[in-house]
Amino acid sequence: MQLTISGLLYQTIQSLLLVLVAPLFLGWVNQCRAWFQNRSGPGLFQPYRNLLKLVNKDAVMAHGASGLFRTTPYVLFACMWLAAGIVPVLATDLPYAPAADVIALVGVFALARVFLALAAMDIGTAFGSLGARREMLVAFLAEPALLMVFFTASLISHSTSLTTIVETLAHREFVVYPSMAFAAVAFLLVFLAENARIPVDNPATHLELTMIHEAMILEYSARHLALIEWAVAIKLTAYTAIGIALFMPWGVIEAGHWEGLPTALGAFVAKLLAAGLGLALLETVSAKMRIFRAPEFLGTAFLLGVLGMLIRFLLES
Amino acid sequence: MSQAGPLPIGIILGVIVFWLGIALVGLAAQRRFRLVSQVLFPLGGAGALVLAGAAFAALGQAPASLVLPLGLPDLPFHLRLDALSAFFLVLLGGTSFAISIFSAGYFRQAEGTPPGLLCLQYHMFLASMAGVLLADDAYLFMVAWETMALSSYFLVTTNHRIPEIRWAGFLYLLIAHVGAIAILLCFGAMQGFQGDYTFAAMRQAHLSGFWASVTFLLALFGFGAKAGLLPVHVWLPEAHPAAPSPVSAMMSGVMLKTAVYGLLRVTFDLLDTQLWWWGVLALGLGLITALYGVMFAAVQADMKRLLAYSSVENIGIIVAGVGLAIVFRAYGMNTLSALAMTAALYHCLNHAFFKSLLFLATGHVLHATGERNLGKLGGLIHRMPWVAIIALVGTLAIASLPPLNGFVSEWLLLQAFLFSPDLPNPYLHMLIPSAAGALVLAAALAGYVMVKFYGVIFLGRPREDKLAQAHDAGNWEKAGLLWLAAGCLLLGIFPVYVIAQLDFVTVDLIGRALGDTAGKTGWLFLTPVAPERASYSPLLFLVVIAVGVGFTYWMVRMFYHGRLRRGDPWDCGYPAQTPRMQDTAEGFGQPIRQIFEPFFVIERELPTPFDGAPRYRMTTRDRLWHWVYLPVARLAERMTSLVAVLQQGRIHVYLMYSFGTLLLLLLFAR
Numbered sequence: 001m002q003l004t005i006s007g008l009l010y011q012t013i014q015s016l017l018l019v020l021v022a023p024l025f026l027g028w029v030n031q032c033r034a035w036f037q038n039r040s041g042p043g044l045f046q047p048y049r050n051l052l053k054l055v056n057k058d059a060v061m062a063h064g065a066s067g068l069f070r071t072t073p074y075v076l077f078a079c080m081w082l083a084a085g086i087v088p089v090l091a092t093d094l095p096y097a098p099a100a101d102v103i104a105l106v107g108v109f110a111l112a113r114v115f116l117a118l119a120a121m122d123i124g125t126a127f128g129s130l131g132a133r134r135e136m137l138v139a140f141l142a143e144p145a146l147l148m149v150f151f152t153a154s155l156i157s158h159s160t161s162l163t164t165i166v167e168t169l170a171h172r173e174f175v176v177y178p179s180m181a182f183a184a185v186a187f188l189l190v191f192l193a194e195n196a197r198i199p200v201d202n203p204a205t206h207l208e209l210t211m212i213h214e215a216m217i218l219e220y221s222a223r224h225l226a227l228i229e230w231a232v233a234i235k236l237t238a239y240t241a242i243g244i245a246l247f248m249p250w251g252v253i254e255a256g257h258w259e260g261l262p263t264a265l266g267a268f269v270a271k272l273l274a275a276g277l278g279l280a281l282l283e284t285v286s287a288k289m290r291i292f293r294a295p296e297f298l299g300t301a302f303l304l305g306v307l308g309m310l311i312r313f314l315l316e317s
Numbered sequence: 318m319s320q321a322g323p324l325p326i327g328i329i330l331g332v333i334v335f336w337l338g339i340a341l342v343g344l345a346a347q348r349r350f351r352l353v354s355q356v357l358f359p360l361g362g363a364g365a366l367v368l369a370g371a372a373f374a375a376l377g378q379a380p381a382s383l384v385l386p387l388g389l390p391d392l393p394f395h396l397r398l399d400a401l402s403a404f405f406l407v408l409l410g411g412t413s414f415a416i417s418i419f420s421a422g423y424f425r426q427a428e429g430t431p432p433g434l435l436c437l438q439y440h441m442f443l444a445s446m447a448g449v450l451l452a453d454d455a456y457l458f459m460v461a462w463e464t465m466a467l468s469s470y471f472l473v474t475t476n477h478r479i480p481e482i483r484w485a486g487f488l489y490l491l492i493a494h495v496g497a498i499a500i501l502l503c504f505g506a507m508q509g510f511q512g513d514y515t516f517a518a519m520r521q522a523h524l525s526g527f528w529a530s531v532t533f534l535l536a537l538f539g540f541g542a543k544a545g546l547l548p549v550h551v552w553l554p555e556a557h558p559a560a561p562s563p564v565s566a567m568m569s570g571v572m573l574k575t576a577v578y579g580l581l582r583v584t585f586d587l588l589d590t591q592l593w594w595w596g597v598l599a600l601g602l603g604l605i606t607a608l609y610g611v612m613f614a615a616v617q618a619d620m621k622r623l624l625a626y627s628s629v630e631n632i633g634i635i636v637a638g639v640g641l642a643i644v645f646r647a648y649g650m651n652t653l654s655a656l657a658m659t660a661a662l663y664h665c666l667n668h669a670f671f672k673s674l675l676f677l678a679t680g681h682v683l684h685a686t687g688e689r690n691l692g693k694l695g696g697l698i699h700r701m702p703w704v705a706i707i708a709l710v711g712t713l714a715i716a717s718l719p720p721l722n723g724f725v726s727e728w729l730l731l732q733a734f735l736f737s738p739d740l741p742n743p744y745l746h747m748l749i750p751s752a753a754g755a756l757v758l759a760a761a762l763a764g765y766v767m768v769k770f771y772g773v774i775f776l777g778r779p780r781e782d783k784l785a786q787a788h789d790a791g792n793w794e795k796a797g798l799l800w801l802a803a804g805c806l807l808l809g810i811f812p813v814y815v816i817a818q819l820d821f822v823t824v825d826l827i828g829r830a831l832g833d834t835a836g837k838t839g840w841l842f843l844t845p846v847a848p849e850r851a852s853y854s855p856l857l858f859l860v861v862i863a864v865g866v867g868f869t870y871w872m873v874r875m876f877y878h879g880r881l882r883r884g885d886p887w888d889c890g891y892p893a894q895t896p897r898m899q900d901t902a903e904g905f906g907q908p909i910r911q912i913f914e915p916f917f918v919i920e921r922e923l924p925t926p927f928d929g930a931p932r933y934r935m936t937t938r939d940r941l942w943h944w945v946y947l948p949v950a951r952l953a954e955r956m957t958s959l960v961a962v963l964q965q966g967r968i969h970v971y972l973m974y975s976f977g978t979l980l981l982l983l984l985f986a987r
Contacts, residue, residue: 055877062886064778066698068709071866078865082858098842099857100719103728107719110764114716117768121900124696124777125888129900136768137908140761147731147757151750155738160851208889219886223877227869295912306751313738313747 006258007093011085014094018084018241022233023047025240025276032280047233054226062123062219072119073220073227079112080234087241090264091253092163101160102150105242106143109194109235113139116228120216127208131215134291138200138212141298142193145186148305152183153246155312162245170249178315182308184247189301191243193294195236198283200294210288240275244268325375326383326398329406329447332368336361336444343436353432354421359793361440362417368447369410375403376821382453389456395515397453400821401586404662405450405578412570412669413443415800419677420563422793423684430475435561442468442567449575455504455514462500466493469572472564473556485555492552496542500579503535507587519587529588533595536583537602543576544632547606548945554613557625558689562680565621569628570673574665577635584643585658585826593647593742599640604752607633607759612913614766616906616937619689620679623770623902624672627715630759631668635661637756638730641737644745646827653736655829656845659819660729666815667714667722667808674711674801675770678704681794682774685787691770691902696779700787705775707798714805716767717760720855720862722809725843727760728853732845762909769905778896810855812843903935916940 027044034041061069086097086105100108117132154160156177157168169180193200196213205211217228245252251267253260289297339357346352375381380399388394398406420439424432445468448461470493474486508514509522524532542549557565584591610629617623638661645654679689681704688694698705710721717723734756737749779785790798808815820830834846844852888894910917918938924931963974 058878058880058882060882060884060887063883064696064699064886066776068698068776074866074869075862077869078862081865081869082861085861096857096861098838098848098852099854099861101851101853103731103851104719104724104853104858107717107724107728110716110761111713111718114713114718114764114768118772118776121768121772121776122698123886123888124896124899125886125894126891126898126900127888129772129777129905132768132772133900133905133908136765140758140765143761143764144754144757148754151735151753154735155750159849160732160735161849164849206889218889223873227873292908292911302754306754309751310747 004093004095007095010091011094011096014089014091015081015085018087018089018237019081019230019234022084022237023051023230025237025272026233028273028276029236029280032277033283036280036284047229051226051230054222054229057222059222059224061221064123065219066122068115069119069122069219070224072115073224073231075115076112076231077227077234079108079115080231080238083108083238084234084241086162087238088163088166088245088252089241090261090268091258092167093254094163097161097163102154102162102165103147103160105162106146106150110139110143112231112235116216120219123219125219127211127215127218131212131218134212135216137291138193138294138298141295142190142301145298145301145305146190146194148302148309149183149187149190149246152179152305152308152312155309156180162242166245166249166252167254169246170252171254177312179308179312180247182304182311184243186301186304186308187243187246189297189304191239192282193298193301195239196232197279199286199289200297202288205288210291212291237272240272240279244271244275323378323381325371325378325403326381326396326451328371329368329375329398329451330383330396332364332371333444333447333451335364336440336447339364340437340440340444343433343440345433347431347433350432353436354424357436358417358421358424358439361443362414362421365410365414365417365443367410369407369414372398372403372406372410373818376400376407376818380825388460392454392456392514394457395453395517396451396457397516398451400825401578401581402450404819404822405574405665406447408574408666408669409443409446409450409571411804412673412801413567415797415804416563416566416570416673416677417797418800419566419680419794419797422791422797423563423677423680424561425684430471430477435472435475438468438471439564439567442472442572446571446575450578453516455501455508455516455519459497459501459504462497465572465575466490466497469564469568473560473568475561475564476559479559482559485552485559489552489556492542492549496539496549499535499539499542501539503532503539503583506532506535507583516582516587520589523589526590526592529590530592530595532588533584533592536580537595537599540576540580540583541602541636544573544580544636545606545610545629546602546632546636547609547629548941550606550610550629551939551941551946553629554617554622554625557628557676558619558621562621562676562683565624566673566676566680569625569676570669573628573632574669577632577639577661577665580636580639581658581826584639585646591643591647593644593745596640596643596645596647597745599643600637600749600752601640603633603635603637603640604755604759605633606630607637608755608762609633609916611759611762611766612909612916613937613939615762615769615909616903616917618691618902618906620682620691620694620770620774621676621689623691623766624675624679627763627766628668628672630763631664631672631715634727634730634756634759635664635668638664638733641730641733641749642827644737644740644749645733648740648742650736650739651827651829652831652834652846653733653739655820655823655827655831656729656736657733658823658827659816659831659845660726660733662819662822663729663808663812663815664723664726667726667805670801670804670808671711671714671723674798674805675708675715677794677798677801678708678711679774681790681798682787685789686784688781691773693781694774694779694784695777695781695896695899696775696784697787698775700779700784701789703795704790704798707802708775709771710802710805712767712771714809716764718764719853720809720859722805725809725812725815725853725855727756729845730756732851735851736846765909769902773900773902773905777899780896780899780901810859811840812853812855813840816843816845910937918943
């Protein structure tokens with residue numbers, strides 16, 4: 001928890017970088033998906049163009065929208081920004097990271113989600129409350145599974161601080177933890193659910209009966225919508241970065257070892273590209289499922305998380 | 318008076334007498350409404366503040382005791398103020414200050430019990446709770462405990478002309494007394510056949526494992542009945558909606574905590590050993606209660622019932638924390654025991670603040686609209702912005718979201734769970750971390766419940782026309798609500814400071830403090846055991862979010878033209894929307910009903926497609942009624958019918974009984 005100039009500098013650069021790169025990552029996932037589906041795709045920079053387009057439009061707001069509705073996009077953006085600041089991406093020297101450990105990280109996502117769900121109910125349309133209800137349903141099922149994954153990791157490293165977990169996992173002798181294999185599968189399922197991806201939700205749909213996340217943001221337009229879309233991209237990137245940090249942390253550097261930065265950067269970009277490719281493949285080969293299959297899906301994730309934890313006790317201690 | 322106590326206990330005693338005085342003035346001036354509401358209730362609130370201040374000062378001091386020459390001839394009242402009592406007195410004073418202030422603007426002349434009587438019952442209730450917390454012998458404890466039960470019973474039945482309310486009051490009184498009998502027996506077992514009922518003697522009585530276990534089980538049942546542990550939680554969802562809102566706030570926020578106090582007093586202070594299986598029992602029961610409570614909260618349509626079930630959930634979390642503290646303590650891991658205990662105490666304090674806040678907010682909504690049913694509310698954020706914003710703070714706090722207070726205690730508790738792999742028992746060290754999953758599930762479901770609660774009441778469009786007349790809170794009400802909201806915020810942001818105060822309690826009970834490790838890296842970071850193990854800084858968290866919001870706002874203002882039009886909602890282009898198309902409480906609870914269907918008894922009355930006037934009716938009930946309560950009731954009925962055989966109703970039969978008894982006595986006494 002020592003404050004160093006290099007640490008502060010790196011903290012600032014990382015949080016800005018992740019925020020700025022997030023739409024690009026989303027563009028990469030969409031592009032890969034287009035390739036898998038034999039389409040030519042809109043190009044990597046389409047999300048930026050979308051944001052620019054939205055920012056230039058006039059905002060239309062429903063009669064009866066309250067202050068909560070207008071504040072939520074900013075809160076959402078700030079929460080995701082905070083999340084982007086505590087996940088170790090290239091180095092573990094993050095002076096801000098002690099402010100929030102993995103449990104608080106889950107709390108950040110929950111805070112953003114609750115605000116968005118409340119904003120969705122604010123206008124008083126049928127779809128808004130439908131989206132809020134479904135989002136909260138997925139969330140309460142996903143959250144325990146996510147924490148089980150984090151708990152398994154923190155049992156290995158005896159810490160709930162994400163930087164310590166990454167340091168332990170990355171810099172010890174290379175050991176494959178069977179418990180982490182179970183946790184990885186659980187994390188993948190949670191990742192899909194929390195980021196509103198297929199098979200739980202479909203980010204590309206506006207079909208009334210199937211949408212979850214899109215139903216919540218139906219009433220947003222222009223700058224507010226741009227902020228939300230951007231925040232969603234940051235969330236996707238931050239979640240991917242969490243997955244990388246937990247399950248593929250090799251290459252992350254510790255405080256003071258700045259000479260390894262180019263390697264770390266190269267490794268992270270490669271891992272991110274691979275993750276995007278994997279996500280696109282997964283989304284291409286699976287179909288969206290009914291909303292009431294989601295409990296089974298996330299229940300599986302939870303059980304895998306618990307199994308991972310039990311295996312940690314039975315085989316590894 | 319054998320021994321003059323130091324200042325704080327004297328002040329607290331003074332406040333109790335002051336409250337009793339207010340109660341008597343209320344009784345004397347029964348019909349003078351303005352005096353009661355504008356003078357007596359605020360005075361009571363001021364007393365509460367003094368009480369909290371004195372108790373706070375007493376936290377760090379050595380225990381003080383006092384013997385009052387009241388009570389029975391050779392059974393004087395023993396009072397004692399130690400750290401545990403002082404902590405709960407701070408909780409009592411801090412919360413009831415806001416509730417009294419709120420009540421000054423809340424009570425109206427037209428309801429059931431006249432205001433003066435209400436004032437009497439209310440202040441008796443306050444005084445008896447303080448009495449429970451100060452008592453140092455079983456006799457005074459039971460007297461205060463019963464006064465508490467009775468005064469709250471009368472408060473619950475304020476609107477006694479409504480049969481449901483009378484029934485709710487009866488259920489409450491019944492369970493309170495079943496619990497009180499268990500507590501009485503618990504004290505009986507604890508005095509170790511010495512015949513001395515002072516707590517000082519009980520601390521000296523070294524009970525055998527069997528008798529200690531009997532004591533603990535009786536205490537868990539007796540105090541659990543008051544707190545709302547499964548399966549004796551059923552009175553909460555009946556009594557809380559029946560009572561006026563400040564009374565619900567008081568019962569839920571403070572009275573349930575006196576039960577937690579009793580459990581802690583018996584388990585950690587009066588008993589000198591703790592067995593590990595007690596802790597496992599309390600932990601399991603607490604977690605089951607938490608899940609059960611929150612699941613039922615999710616399907617309620619009445620806002621106060623919803624909050625009552627949410628209280629069941631929170632009590633479950635607290636008892637789980639106490640259970641964990643017992644397990645650690647039994648294995649001699651005192652630091653971890655102190656961690657779990659701190660989490661439980663912290664959650665008591667948090668729950669007192671946010672639950673009182675939400676009950677008071679619902680009270681205002683109820684007054685302004687006359688509706689308790691969520692399905693008939695909506696859009697109140699426009700009509701009562703003050704209440705809505707303050708209730709938002711409470712909602713976020715109870716959903717345990719950072720950086721508010723609910724998150725801190727759940728975070729601490731999860732940290733305690735994560736240390737359980739160090740336990741020497743080969744099964745517990747595996748099972749307890751997995752049980753943390755249940756805690757997280759309960760917390761996540763609480764998020765669902767609170768989105769439903771807040772969204773359906775305050776957001777959306779008004780579901781009824783009459784809601785357009787709803788008004789915002791008055792000044793008294795605002796002041797009370799603001800105090801509680803500030804408490805939620807401050808308790809959330811300065812955990813290191815709060816834990817430093819809680820340490821006095823854990824040092825007393827367990828002999829360990831967290832303060833030197835919890836604040837190791839300064840007041841900014843909360844590091845319960847070690848900085849590299851876990852750390853959390855709510856203030857930094859809040860600052861970064863606030864800066865993030867401000868910066869984003871500023872950026873948007875800089876680069877955006879800022880044009881904004883108002884229009885009709887888009888809603889996928891569907892033009893004919895009415896407010897009735899929003900999710901009702903039933904609609905919002907539907908996924909929970911579907912997923913957890915086996916836990917509910919659901920009765921549906923569905924319309925056919927050809928109905929001219931379609932009706933949709935659905936009730937969800939508790940299975941425990943069928944599994945526990947109805948069989949017990951039937952058993953009781955059968956027993957009484959057996960007893961009725963003796964009751965012949967003829968005088969000579971009864972004379973025969975007397976004669977027979979006399980013969981038997983002569984036989985035995987010889």
